[in-house]
Amino acid sequence: MAESQRLQPRLVVLIALLTVIIFIVDIQLPLGISMGVAYVAVVLASLSAPGYRFTQSVATLCSLLTVVGHFLSPAGSDYVKDSVNSALAIFAIWVTAFLSLKRKRAEEERARMEQFAAARERLALLGELAAGIAHEFRNPLDGVLNCVQLLRPIVGEKPSDRELVDMAEEGLHRMDTISARMLRLGREEKGQRLPTEVKEVVDSAVSLIAIRAQKQGVHLAVQVDPDLPLVDLDAERISEALLNLLTNALDACMSGCTITVRGAKVSGSGEAVEIRVIDDGSGIPPELRSKIFEPFFTTKPVGKGSGLGLAISRKIAEIHGGSLKLLESGQGTTFSILLPVKAAH
Ligand SMILES: Nc1ncnc2c1ncn2[C@@H]1O[C@H](COP(=O)(O)OP(=O)(O)O)[C@@H](O)[C@H]1O
Ligand SMILES: [Mg+2]
Structure with a gap:
């Protein structure tokens, strides 16, 4: 300023x-x-x-x-x-x-x-570019994956040969996952938005990380107000956004940490529901906070992070007429997804 x-x-x-x-x-x-x-x-x-x-x-x-x-x-x-x-x-x-x-x-x-506006435009262009590349990538990728799978019965019983095929297949699966995520970055369609219980969506996302959290010694807490109104949303996509936030929180947490998901109604212009994902993990250094929503920005090692989770999640929130913000990051991190109760037509 x-x-x-x-x-x-x-x-x-x-x-x-x-x-x-x-x-x-x-x-x-x-x-x-x-x-x-x-x-x-x-x-x-x-x-x-x-x-x-x-x-x-x-x-x-x-x-x-x-x-x-x-x-x-x-x-x-x-x-x-x-x-x-x-x-x-x-x-x-x-x-x-x-x-x-x-x-x-x-x-x-x-x-x-x-x-x-210029930053937004740049990000939108980057999203389109990523989606375009991913689209071109997927067909040859599927072909190579098929070939590797066909190779499996041909290679001998030697463990080192089998290991090579496993590694190739694993790498290709990973490329496939990344290109699917890149495709989603360019996707604008609204999907089917139906009046949905927020608690159900939160529970389904949390259940997907429960086993990993337990293994890591991270405690999970869900605090969703019982009297929340039904929210017009595409449950699958909101669950995907929540899963991205939860996975990031887990990545930042050591054993003994807690990840809390809170759902509450907020007053302001129009009726809205806010879902907060709060962790007491490593936090985000101040100099990185403006970059984390950029596609492909990651601080994770190669093979672990693609830098697409927050960009996709923000896009999902915006498609719903809402927003995804980093609220605070010091001792831990709090992200907030704001969703209007009624979908704008
Ligand atoms: N809860 C969190 N705690 C600490 N750092 C976070 C958290 N969420 C996101 N980040 C930071 O934001 C970066 C971008 O996140 P994301 O877009 O999901 O990509 P990725 O998880 O593949 O790195 C992460 O690499 C990490 O540095
Ligand atoms: Mg992530």
């Missing part, structure tokens, strides 16, 4: 110098309203500083100096006219500050939206 950028010392010195010069001229010469124009120019110059506070401070300083200058400047012929001039100068300073800050805010907001 602009507020966090550093203020240029050169700008501060320049503004201070200009203000002092204007003030000295103001108390030496009876120039009236012209000094107000000069202060307005200083306020405008301060806009190049990051954030809004500096301009507000400069406007306050210029107003104060106008008041002090009013009492110190040589008495003009008309006291009332001098007072009106000073009041007008202060008015001009604040109107300028207010309008220019409003415009600066709007411009910054627009730039942020443009940046956001």
